[in-house]
Every structure is written in C-alpha cells, then in structure tokens.
Amino acid sequence: MSGEVSFDCVLAAWSAHEREVLDFLAHRIGERATAEDLLQEVFLKAMRQGKGFCELDNPRAWLFQVARNAMTDHFRRSRPHTALPETLPAAAPEERAPVDELDVCVARNLVYLTEADRAVIEACDLQSLTVSAFAEREGLSLAAAKSRLLRARERLRASLVRHCQVRFDSGTVCCHKPPPEGSH
Incomplete structure (x- = not known):
C-alpha cells in the first residue's frame, strides 16, 4: 500500500x-x-x-x-462562433512611429562610431546595462561613464542626421530616410 x-x-x-x-x-x-x-x-x-x-x-x-x-x-464553449471566410483580406501593416523606425538607421550608423562610442551605446542603450554597471565593467568612474555615454549619443545623433536625414520637430523625431541596404 x-x-x-x-x-x-x-x-x-x-x-x-x-x-x-x-x-x-x-x-x-x-x-x-x-x-x-x-x-x-x-x-x-x-x-x-x-x-x-x-x-x-x-x-x-x-x-x-x-x-x-x-x-x-x-460558457466559453457554448458561445456562438462565426465562421471566418476562406480568404481574408491582408491586414494593413502596422504604422510605427518615426522614432521607432530608427532601429534600422541606428544599426547601420553604429559602424560610423569609434569602437569606444559603439561599446557604450550598445551596452547602455541597446542591451540595457546601467551606466554604473558599465562604469564598473570598464574600470571608469560613474561621472566618466556618463560623460562617455553623452558624447557617444551626440555623435550617433549627428551620424543619424547626416546619413539618415533625421529631422526633429520640437526635439522629437518627426521623419527620416534610412540609407539603402549595404551603404556605409
């Protein structure tokens, strides 16, 4: 038993x-x-x-x-169901805000940055590492890491304006034109 x-x-x-x-x-x-x-x-x-x-x-x-x-x-099983037609019209592509469309431009413009700028942008902005964790990992003071991130963001912004024709409206991205695939 x-x-x-x-x-x-x-x-x-x-x-x-x-x-x-x-x-x-x-x-x-x-x-x-x-x-x-x-x-x-x-x-x-x-x-x-x-x-x-x-x-x-x-x-x-x-x-x-x-x-x-x-x-x-x-009750869920007993609810009436309407059969869908065999052919459905294609769903309209979802509109993304212009700032969300920058992901392609950001990826393509990282190559224009120095290795140090790329490292801080990728770690803190793309991989969500905190600035203090980045500072510790790189052996920097917190102030130095914050300064490095700020300068790298400024250079990335300039590169985005130059290569993707990013324009701003009241400080917010309003529009841009991504560079053609494979261009650097």
Missing part, C-alpha cells in the same frame, strides 16, 4: 460539499443537467489531485474555484 494514494480526504470533502457545489452551479447555469455534468468534472479534478487535495488548507474553497472555472469554460 506504499505507492497507493488514499482518496478518503477527497471523498470526505466531496460528501460535505457536493450538494452545495451542485446548487451553486445549477443556480448560475439554469440547467440542472449541465450543472450535474460540470459537477462531475469538478469531482474528477479533485480525484486527480490525489494527495495534493489532502494537503489543501480549504478544500471547500478549492472545489468552488474549480466549479467556477468549469462554468466559465462551459
């Missing part, structure tokens, strides 16, 4: 709460037969829990939660 699981606790909780759970389901669904079907699902789930069910602090609450979930699943 060492490998067997005792279902006494499941049966005891079931005996104590079966009627209450059934009434709960029947009241909300309005069909006794459907409520009884869902009640059987709840019982099977309790039995599948085995020893885990016996370790629950509040088996009644667990039974009601499983009953609510079973009822929700039942």
Whole structure:
C-alpha cells in the first residue's frame, strides 16, 4: 500500500460539499443537467489531485474555484462562433512611429562610431546595462561613464542626421530616410 494514494480526504470533502457545489452551479447555469455534468468534472479534478487535495488548507474553497472555472469554460464553449471566410483580406501593416523606425538607421550608423562610442551605446542603450554597471565593467568612474555615454549619443545623433536625414520637430523625431541596404 506504499505507492497507493488514499482518496478518503477527497471523498470526505466531496460528501460535505457536493450538494452545495451542485446548487451553486445549477443556480448560475439554469440547467440542472449541465450543472450535474460540470459537477462531475469538478469531482474528477479533485480525484486527480490525489494527495495534493489532502494537503489543501480549504478544500471547500478549492472545489468552488474549480466549479467556477468549469462554468466559465462551459460558457466559453457554448458561445456562438462565426465562421471566418476562406480568404481574408491582408491586414494593413502596422504604422510605427518615426522614432521607432530608427532601429534600422541606428544599426547601420553604429559602424560610423569609434569602437569606444559603439561599446557604450550598445551596452547602455541597446542591451540595457546601467551606466554604473558599465562604469564598473570598464574600470571608469560613474561621472566618466556618463560623460562617455553623452558624447557617444551626440555623435550617433549627428551620424543619424547626416546619413539618415533625421529631422526633429520640437526635439522629437518627426521623419527620416534610412540609407539603402549595404551603404556605409
């Protein structure tokens, strides 16, 4: 009997709460037969829990939660569905804000920066490394790392303006033209 699981606790909780759970389901669904079907699902789930069910602090609450979930699943399954036509029109491509479109330009303009500028931009701006972590990794003071990042961003901005024709409206990117693929 060492490998067997005792279902006494499941049966005891079931005996104590079966009627209450059934009434709960029947009241909300309005069909006794459907409520009884869902009640059987709840019982099977309790039995599948085995020893885990016996370790629950509040088996009644667990039974009601499983009953609510079973009822929700039942209502989802019984909702009317409209069949989709065989051919659907292609979805319009999602419009991205001009600043979000800069990802291509940024990637292509990193090559114009020095290795030190590229390293700080990639670490802090593209890989989300904190400036203090970058400073520690590179053996710099925090002030030096912040200064290096600021200067690298300024040079990247100048490169974006030059090579991607980035324009700003009140400090925000309004438009740009990415360089052709393969151009440096």
